[in-house]
Amino acid sequence: MDIGELARQSGAAPSALRFYEEKGLIRSSGRHGLRRQYEPEVLDQVALITLGRSAGLTLDEIGQMLTVGGRAKVDRQLLADRADAIDDQIRKLTTIREGLRHAAACQAPDHLACPKFRRLMGLAVRKAIVTARPSPRRQLRPSGRGSGA
Amino acid sequence: MDIGELARQSGAAPSALRFYEEKGLIRSSGRHGLRRQYEPEVLDQVALITLGRSAGLTLDEIGQMLTVGGRAKVDRQLLADRADAIDDQIRKLTTIREGLRHAAACQAPDHLACPKFRRLMGLAVRKAIVTARPSPRRQLRPSGRGSGA
DNA sequence: TTACAACTTCAAGTCGACTTGAGGTCAAGG
DNA sequence: CCTTGACCTCAAGTCGACTTGAAGTTGTAA
Numbered sequence: 001m002d003i004g005e006l007a008r009q010s011g012a013a014p015s016a017l018r019f020y021e022e023k024g025l026i027r028s029s030g031r032h033g034l035r036r037q038y039e040p041e042v043l044d045q046v047a048l049i050t051l052g053r054s055a056g057l058t059l060d061e062i063g064q065m066l067t068v069g070g071r072a073k074v075d076r077q078l079l080a081d082r083a084d085a086i087d088d089q090i091r092k093l094t095t096i097r098e099g100l101r102h103a104a105a106c107q108a109p110d111h112l113a114c115p116k117f118r119r120l121m122g123l124a125v126r127k128a129i130v131t132a133r134p135s136p137r138r139q140l141r142p143s144g145r146g147s148g149a
Numbered sequence: 150m151d152i153g154e155l156a157r158q159s160g161a162a163p164s165a166l167r168f169y170e171e172k173g174l175i176r177s178s179g180r181h182g183l184r185r186q187y188e189p190e191v192l193d194q195v196a197l198i199t200l201g202r203s204a205g206l207t208l209d210e211i212g213q214m215l216t217v218g219g220r221a222k223v224d225r226q227l228l229a230d231r232a233d234a235i236d237d238q239i240r241k242l243t244t245i246r247e248g249l250r251h252a253a254a255c256q257a258p259d260h261l262a263c264p265k266f267r268r269l270m271g272l273a274v275r276k277a278i279v280t281a282r283p284s285p286r287r288q289l290r291p292s293g294r295g296s297g298a
Numbered sequence: 299t300t301a302c303a304a305c306t307t308c309a310a311g312t313c314g315a316c317t318t319g320a321g322g323t324c325a326a327g328g
Numbered sequence: 329c330c331t332t333g334a335c336c337t338c339a340a341g342t343c344g345a346c347t348t349g350a351a352g353t354t355g356t357a358a
Binding site for chain 1: 229250
């Protein structure tokens with residue numbers, strides 16, 4: 001299939017697909033004239049990329065998980081490490097979610113003053129944060145999730 | 150305390166703190182000469198910002214949760230919506246984590262070929278929707294953004 | 299055969315979240 | 329009094345992930 005079809009079926013923009021290819025996350029099987037042709041299984045790869053991106057992973061991170069070249073590279077340790085890192089992120093998000101759920105229900109006008117909120121967020125133990133720089137985890141362009149929601 | 154002290158205690162760079170202030174996420178209580186002075190409770194706010202950032206939230210998103218101005222704005226619906234959005238992100242991350250954990254243990258050289266991996270990632274559903282010769286629809290505009298998954 | 303929509307490349311622009319650098323101010327200590 | 333260094337402002341730079349635009353090519357339907 002050509003890039004337009006892949007775009008339609010995957011939901012990713014053609015420019016994004018070219019970008020992924022340039023980065024080595026997907027591969028075209030050849031050209032028809034000058035047009036890229038893709039095998040159907042690329043759809044799965046793009047789905048994976050999209051999922052990863054929407055979960056906040058960088059393309060580099062996703063690339064490390066993808067065995068796209070077909071060749072080897074299945075670094076199990078890396079995979080396990082990534083899983084752990086994601087687990088960590090899940091814990092942080094869970095913390096925030098709980099804090100938010102409470103804040104949405106709480107009567108205190110300023111939730112930073114609410115002891116329950118503070119406990120949920122672990123703000124009493126702020127000494128722990130010393131390790132400046134929370135991993136350079138850059139986020140996907142917020143686009144969708146910003147408004148309305 | 151001045152910005153250097155806040156930076157030291159919070160782990161955030163002074164430039165980041167100025168940036169947060171400019172964005173309205175924190176406030177200085179005044180100046181000593183030309184130097185910003187901060188109240189201790191700003192530490193909590195910065196801790197919250199740091200936590201949110203490391204979980205992948207944008208500053209705007211975090212700002213909406215923060216009642217920093219002291220004044221009202223506790224939009225419970227917004228808070229609940231944010232909690233839901235975060236829940237969604239947690240689910241995606243959980244999916245990925247499970248996929249990764251399996252891939253790290255699996256023998257298949259290409260996990261996209263592994264049925265268990267595919268099931269974990271929910272990639273099987275893709276198959277169904279394919280090529281039914283879609284009507285010639287053009288879509289070269291900003292594509293409305295799939296925002297994926 | 300021709301029109302044209304869909305593709306191509308490449309360069310530059312955008313956005314969020316900061317960082318870096320230049321040039322300037324000022325409070326405190328020697 | 330003078331130095332120092334932590335602060336100040338403002339502009340510009342950086343990075344990731346794309347998007348946009350210009351200019352050119354081509355498969356295919358009419």
